[in-house]
Amino acid sequence: MSETPILSLQNVNAHYGAAHVVQDVSFDVHDQPVSVIGRNGMGKTSLCRAIMNLDPPNATGTILLDGEPIGGKPPYVIARAGIGYVPQGRKLFQSLSVDEHLRMIKTSRTGRWDTAAVYNLFPRLAERKKISATQLSGGEQQMLAIGRALLVQPRLLLMDEPSEGLAPRIVEELVDTLKGFVDEGVGVLLIEQNLGVATSVAERLVVMVAGAVFTETTATEITNSPELQQRFLGVTPTGHE
Amino acid sequence: MASGSGLTAEVASALGPRARLSGGTLFLLIILLLAIVGIGIQAAADATLFAQITLNGLSLAGLYFIVASGFTLIFGLMRVVNMAHGSFYMLGGIIAYLVQERMLNPDPTSFDLPQATLTSFLIPLIVSMFSIALLGVLIQQVFLRWNQGQELRQALITIALSIIIADQAVARFGGIAKEISVPVRKSIQLPIVGMYGTTRLVLLLVAIVVGVALVLIISRTRFGMIVRAGVDDRQMVTALGVNIQKVFVGAFFLGALLAGLAGVLGGAVNSVNKSDDGKFLLISLVIVIVGGMGSLTGAAVGAVLLGLIDSYSDVYLPDAITNYGVLLTFFLLVFVLAVRPYGLFGRPG
Numbered sequence: 209m210s211e212t213p214i215l216s217l218q219n220v221n222a223h224y225g226a227a228h229v230v231q232d233v234s235f236d237v238h239d240q241p242v243s244v245i246g247r248n249g250m251g252k253t254s255l256c257r258a259i260m261n262l263d264p265p266n267a268t269g270t271i272l273l274d275g276e277p278i279g280g281k282p283p284y285v286i287a288r289a290g291i292g293y294v295p296q297g298r299k300l301f302q303s304l305s306v307d308e309h310l311r312m313i314k315t316s317r318t319g320r321w322d323t324a325a326v327y328n329l330f331p332r333l334a335e336r337k338k339i340s341a342t343q344l345s346g347g348e349q350q351m352l353a354i355g356r357a358l359l360v361q362p363r364l365l366l367m368d369e370p371s372e373g374l375a376p377r378i379v380e381e382l383v384d385t386l387k388g389f390v391d392e393g394v395g396v397l398l399i400e401q402n403l404g405v406a407t408s409v410a411e412r413l414v415v416m417v418a419g420a421v422f423t424e425t426t427a428t429e430i431t432n433s434p435e436l437q438q439r440f441l442g443v444t445p446t447g448h449e
Numbered sequence: 450m451a452s453g454s455g456l457t458a459e460v461a462s463a464l465g466p467r468a469r470l471s472g473g474t475l476f477l478l479i480i481l482l483l484a485i486v487g488i489g490i491q492a493a494a495d496a497t498l499f500a501q502i503t504l505n506g507l508s509l510a511g512l513y514f515i516v517a518s519g520f521t522l523i524f525g526l527m528r529v530v531n532m533a534h535g536s537f538y539m540l541g542g543i544i545a546y547l548v549q550e551r552m553l554n555p556d557p558t559s560f561d562l563p564q565a566t567l568t569s570f571l572i573p574l575i576v577s578m579f580s581i582a583l584l585g586v587l588i589q590q591v592f593l594r595w596n597q598g599q600e601l602r603q604a605l606i607t608i609a610l611s612i613i614i615a616d617q618a619v620a621r622f623g624g625i626a627k628e629i630s631v632p633v634r635k636s637i638q639l640p641i642v643g644m645y646g647t648t649r650l651v652l653l654l655v656a657i658v659v660g661v662a663l664v665l666i667i668s669r670t671r672f673g674m675i676v677r678a679g680v681d682d683r684q685m686v687t688a689l690g691v692n693i694q695k696v697f698v699g700a701f702f703l704g705a706l707l708a709g710l711a712g713v714l715g716g717a718v719n720s721v722n723k724s725d726d727g728k729f730l731l732i733s734l735v736i737v738i739v740g741g742m743g744s745l746t747g748a749a750v751g752a753v754l755l756g757l758i759d760s761y762s763d764v765y766l767p768d769a770i771t772n773y774g775v776l777l778t779f780f781l782l783v784f785v786l787a788v789r790p791y792g793l794f795g796r797p798g
Contacts, residue, residue: 262687262688282692284687284690284692287688287690288690301678301685302681303678308674308677311674312686312691313691356689357689359689360689
C-alpha cells in the first residue's frame with residue numbers, strides 16, 4: 209500500500225453549528241472499495257458532505273484526491289477533480305428529464321464517460337430519455353443518479369446509501385454495477401446501512417460511531433460475527449448509545 | 450361517543466378554512482364578474498374604442514412582460530432579490546436617449562428629437578441594452594455574489610443602489626420626461642381599430658419574440674437546464690461539477706439586458722421618465738407574484754392581465770374614480786393569492 213491512495217482523509221472535522229458531527233476522521237481509499245457502516249445519525253452523510261465541501265456542515269481538515277489537496281475548494285471544483293457524488297435519496301431534479309440530467313453536465317472529450325456510454329451501461333434510461341426524472345422507478349432513479357455522477361469522469365465514486373428503498377433484486381443489480389466500476393479501476397467509497405450491500409461491494413469496512421471512526425473491520429469478520437453486527441449496526445439494541 | 454364528537458370536530462376544522470376561503474373568493478368573483486359585464490356593455494357600445502383600448506392594453510402588456518421576464522429570471526429562478534430592476538429599466542431609457550441625442554444633433558430650441566433613422570435608433574438601443582447588462586453583471590459580482598441566500602441583505606443593498614441611481618439620474622438627466630425618437634411612421638391603418646401607433650405594434654411584436662426566445666433558452670439550452678436544476682437543488686448542481694456562479698452571471702446579464710431593452714422601448718412608445726424605476730419594479734413584482742415565481746408563462750399571463758386592467762380602468766372607470774384604477778392591480782393580486790397562493794403558474798418551493 210505504498211502507492212498514493214485515490215482518496216485520503218486526514219483529520220477531517222465537520223460542524224453543524226455547535227454540533228461536532230464528524231470528529232477527526234482519517235482513512236485512505238486505495239484501488240479496493242471501502243464501505244463506511246454505522247447506525248443512523250453517526251455522521252456518515254455528514255462525512256460525504258464534508259468531502260464534497262457542501263455547506264452545511266462546515267468542514268475542516270486535509271482531503272487528498274490522488275495526492276492533490278481538494279479540501280476547502282468549491283464543490284464544483286471537487287467534483288471536476290474526479291469525485292462522482294451519488295447522494296442519499298438520489299436528489300434528482302424534478303424539473304428535468306432523464307436526458308437533460310445528463311446533458312446539463314459538461315463532459316470532457318477525453319473522458320471514458322459521455323451520455324452515450326451512460327445509456328449503454330443503463331439501457332433502461334435510454335428508453336426513458338424524455339420522461340421527467342420524478343416518474344422513474346426507484347431503481348431507475350438510482351441508475352440516473354449514478355449515470356450523471358459518472359459524467360464527471362470520476363476517480364472515485366462517493367455513494368451515500370444507494371440501496372435505500374430499492375427492491376432486493378434491484379439491489380443485486382446495483383452491487384454488480386458497482387463491482388464493474390471497481391474492475392475498471394474506479395475507486396468506490398460506499399456509505400451503507402445495509403450490511404449485505406456494504407460487505408458484498410467492499411472487503412474493507414470502516415465503522416463510524418458518534419461522528420468518529422470507531423474501528424476498521426473486514427466483510428469476512430463481521431459477516432461471521434452477530435456480536436459485531438449488534439455493536440456496530442445495532443441490529444438489536446445494545447444500550448450504550 | 451368521544452370518538453364520534455372528535456370526528457365531528459375534525460370535519461368542522463377541515464371545512465372551516467375552506468368555507469371562509471370560498472366566502473372571500475365569492476366576493477372577489479362577483480367583482481370580477483361585474484367588471485367583465487361592465488367592460489362587455491362598454492365594448493358593445495363602441496367596438497372601435499374597445500379594440501383600440503384592448504390593443505393598448507396588450508402592447509402595454511408587452512412592455513410589462515419584457516421587464517418582468519427579466520425579473521422572473523433573476524428573482525423567480527435564481528432567487529436573488531434585485532430591487533434595482535426598475536432602475537435598470539429607467540437607466541436603459543436614459544442611456545439610449547443620451548446616445549441618440551448625440552447622434553441626432555437636435556435643434557437646441559426644439560424640445561423633441563428629430564426623426565431617427567434605423568441606425569440612430571438601433572445603435573442607442575444596442576449600446577443601452579449591453580451597458581445595462583454589464584451593469585447588472587457588475588452589481589451581481591461586486592455586491593450580490595457574497596450574499597447568496599441572504600434575501601434581506603440583497604434587498605437592502607439593491608434598494609440603496611436604486612436610490613443612488615435615481616438621484617444621479619435626476620441630477621444628470623433632469624426631471625422632465627423625454628421621448629426617444631423612432632425611425633417609423635407614427636401610425637398605420639388597421640381593420641376595426643382604425644389608425645394605430647406603429648411603435649406600439651412593434652413593441653408587441655418584440656415582446657412575443659422575447660417570450661419565444663426565452664422559452665427556447667430555458668427549455669433547450671444547457672444554460673436553461675442548469676437554471677431549472679438550480680431552482681430544484683442548487684447544491685446538487687454544484688456537486689456535479691457545474692460552476693453555478695457562471696450561470697448566475699448569465700442570468701443577471703440576460704435579466705438586466707431585458708430590463709434595458711424594455712426601458713428603451715418604453716422610452717420610444719411613452720417616454721423616458723425619472724419616476725419609472727419604482728413604477729416598473731412594482732409592476733414586475735406584481736406580475737411575478739400573480740404569474741408564479743420563475744414561470745415565464747406566468748409572467749406572460751400576469752403581464753396581459755395587468756396591461757388590460759391598466760388600459761380598461763383608464764377609460765372605462767367612472768370619472769370620479771379613474772384615479773383609483775391603480776388599486777385594481779392589487780385587487781388582482783389579492784384575488785390570485787386567495788385562490789392560488791403560489792401564483793397562477795407557480796408551484797410550492
